[in-house]
Amino acid sequence: MRVRDILFAVLIGLGLWQAIVILTDAPHFILPSPWRVAQAAYKSRVTIAENAWVTAIEVMLGLLIGTLLGVATAIQLAMSKIVERLLLPILVFTQAVPVFALAPLLTLWFGYGMGSKIVMAVLIIYFPVTSAFHDGLTRIDGGYRDLSVSMGAGKWNFMRHIQIAQALPSLGSGLRLAAVYAPIGAVIGEWVGASKGLGYLMLLANGRAKIDLMFASLIVLACLTVLLHIAVGLLATRLTRYAQGTTSP
Secondary structure, rough: HHHHHHHHHHHHHHHHHHHHHHHHHOOOOOOOOHHHHHHHHHHHHHHHHHHHHHHHHHHHHHHHHHHHHHHHHHHHHOHHHHHHHHHHHHHHHHHOOOOOHHHHHHHHHOOOOHHHHHHHHHHHHHHHHHHHHHHHHHHOHHHHHHEEEEEEEEHHHHHHHHHHHHHHHHHHHHHHHHHHHHHHHHHHHHHHOOOOOOOHHHHHHHOOOOOOHHHHHHHHEEEHHHHHHHHHHHHHHHHHHHHHHHHHH
């Protein structure tokens, strides 16, 4: 995703937004114009920045913890057939329960602070990272496995030098999805119960009929998500290049 493409998409979006406002002649308390939203963002820039910082911390910590747990779980699943048979069906079954439905319980258990939002972000990205990385770990060319057996390499050495290296592109794909899902989890948690964060600010603005401020908060959240996706995309590209260099003949 190039910066030029992002800017082009933003300009098109703003143009369509302004066109809808003009054509529908909607009241500003229902659909404010981009200019009115920009004014609200400037007037409340300090408040938006403070709440955006809280959401960014929740998302980054949730992404980090969820990725570490997902990677560790995927390695355990790939190394042990017994663990895979026991744990994988449970992981798949848990996806039948909407994570968003757990938000009230998480708020009750972990409080109205950052804890419940971080846990929410972890839960929403844990399965995509685990699934993508596990899929990469198990899709190994049989030639590598035969070679490792002939050389007397142990299971862990084979995992460390071959499987993990070959599965890094799959991990990168999982991380790209996680970068999009993590902000959703954090904001859902803030909607259920919070005293800070962009989700909290959106609810507060909506309750006070400050729709322009709500739109401004939403746009800032979208910008944070795009920046996170770009950063993770760069990391995923590096992982792919490293995997190609490590496993090249």
